[in-house]
Amino acid sequence: MQDRKFYTEANRVSWNEAAPRHEEKNQQRLLQDVTRTDFNALEPELAETLNRLDIQGKRVAQICCNNAKDLLSVIKMGAGSGLGIDAASAFIDQGNELIKATDYQDKMELLVSDVYDIPNEHSEQFDIVLTTVGVMSWMPDLSAFFKVIHNLIKPGGYYIAEEMHPVLLMYETDDHGVSRPLYSYFKQDPWKDTVGLDYFGHVEYESSPSYSFQHKMDDILMAGINLNMNLKYIREIDRDISNFCMDLENQEAKPPLGFNMIMQKQG
Numbered sequence: 001m002q003d004r005k006f007y008t009e010a011n012r013v014s015w016n017e018a019a020p021r022h023e024e025k026n027q028q029r030l031l032q033d034v035t036r037t038d039f040n041a042l043e044p045e046l047a048e049t050l051n052r053l054d055i056q057g058k059r060v061a062q063i064c065c066n067n068a069k070d071l072l073s074v075i076k077m078g079a080g081s082g083l084g085i086d087a088a089s090a091f092i093d094q095g096n097e098l099i100k101a102t103d104y105q106d107k108m109e110l111l112v113s114d115v116y117d118i119p120n121e122h123s124e125q126f127d128i129v130l131t132t133v134g135v136m137s138w139m140p141d142l143s144a145f146f147k148v149i150h151n152l153i154k155p156g157g158y159y160i161a162e163e164m165h166p167v168l169l170m171y172e173t174d175d176h177g178v179s180r181p182l183y184s185y186f187k188q189d190p191w192k193d194t195v196g197l198d199y200f201g202h203v204e205y206e207s208s209p210s211y212s213f214q215h216k217m218d219d220i221l222m223a224g225i226n227l228n229m230n231l232k233y234i235r236e237i238d239r240d241i242s243n244f245c246m247d248l249e250n251q252e253a254k255p256p257l258g259f260n261m262i263m264q265k266q267g
Contacts, residue, residue: 007140007190007211008114012087014210018197019090022067025200027094030069031101039076041069043241046132046162047077049260052233053158055079058127061152063115064135068095068108074130075107083126084110085118115139115148124154132162133242133258136220137169137212140190146223156267159229161220164242165256169214171245179245187214199243217259224263233262 033039040047057080062071065084075082086092092110099108113119129149139145149159170181190211195204221231237258240249248254 001140001189004116004140004144005114007138008087008116010208011138011210012114014193014197014208015086015088016090017207019088019094021196021198021203021205022091022200023094027067027097030067030098034069034072034098034102037076040073042073043162045235045237045241045258045260046070046160047073049160049162049233049235049262050074050077052262053128053160055128059083059125060128060130061085061122061126062130062132063118063149063152064131064138065091065095065110066132067091068098068110070132071108071130072098072102072104075104079128080107082108083122084108085113085115086110087112087114116141116144118148118152123151126152127154127157129153129157129159130162131160133164136161136163136215138210139215140211140213142213142215142219142223143226146227146229150224150227150229150265153265155265157265158232159224159261159263159265161259161261161263162241163220163259163261164244165236165258166214166216166220167255168242168245168248168257169212171248171255173245173247177247179248183214185214185216202243220261228266229263230266231261232264233260235260 056078060079060082068084071082071084089112171179172182173179196207236256240246241258
């Protein structure tokens with residue numbers, strides 16, 4: 001294991017490399033779609049989870065926001081304002097284009113930052129902090145990640161997570177598109193990936209290395225519990241929400257593929 005900054009910087013570089021590929025596939029369509037009043041890019045389970053809370057007028061932060069389409073969706077659902085944070089400046093640039101297209105400059109702000117280095121001026125400024133699929137597995141230090149989240153939330157506020165289920169990281173897809181368990185659920189060393197991050201077209205390309213980490217479900221829950229955060233809701237999902245090992249959705253003996261979770265910071 002290297003130190004934390006080694007991994008976050010490597011992932012930042014690899015994620016920036018992926019940005020033009022994502023932009024080519026999605027940006028022009030998104031620039032049109034986001035102007036619709038009913039635009040919502042969220043998975044239905046996440047939209048339902050958000051609606052378990054009163055988000056109207058609330059201030060929301062999304063960590064690792066990609067191009068901010070999900071945060072923009074939350075604003076369109078009625079949240080008052082939002083801050084999106086991502087380490088990759090190229091995705092932040094795409095997000096700012098979407099914000100301009102919707103004329104939401106007065107409601108949304110985007111920040112380029114390593115997740116572990118978010119400025120203290122944002123401490124306890126948000127009613128809700130959101131993360132979506134793929135964020136946790138890129139975090140080399142899960143406990144420190146939860147401390148960042150806890151620090152951003154106002155007393156009594158909420159953390160909402162949408163994630164691939166940690167069981168899913170046991171699987172790998174072979175050359176025939178069949179996914180089988182190859183790794184221990186208790187794997188401790190990181191995965192190193194140099195075939196790119198095109199999870200839309202699934203086109204492999206030679207990329208700078210990115211690293212992901214296995215965090216078990218008890219790791220995730222205890223990271224919040226150890227900060228005296230209360231688990232208010234959890235839901236396991238039986239369909240593909242991550243574009244990873246997608247064939248498992250159709251297997252009769254399928255594992256859990258994703259989950260949604262709400263934790264509350266004590267007031």
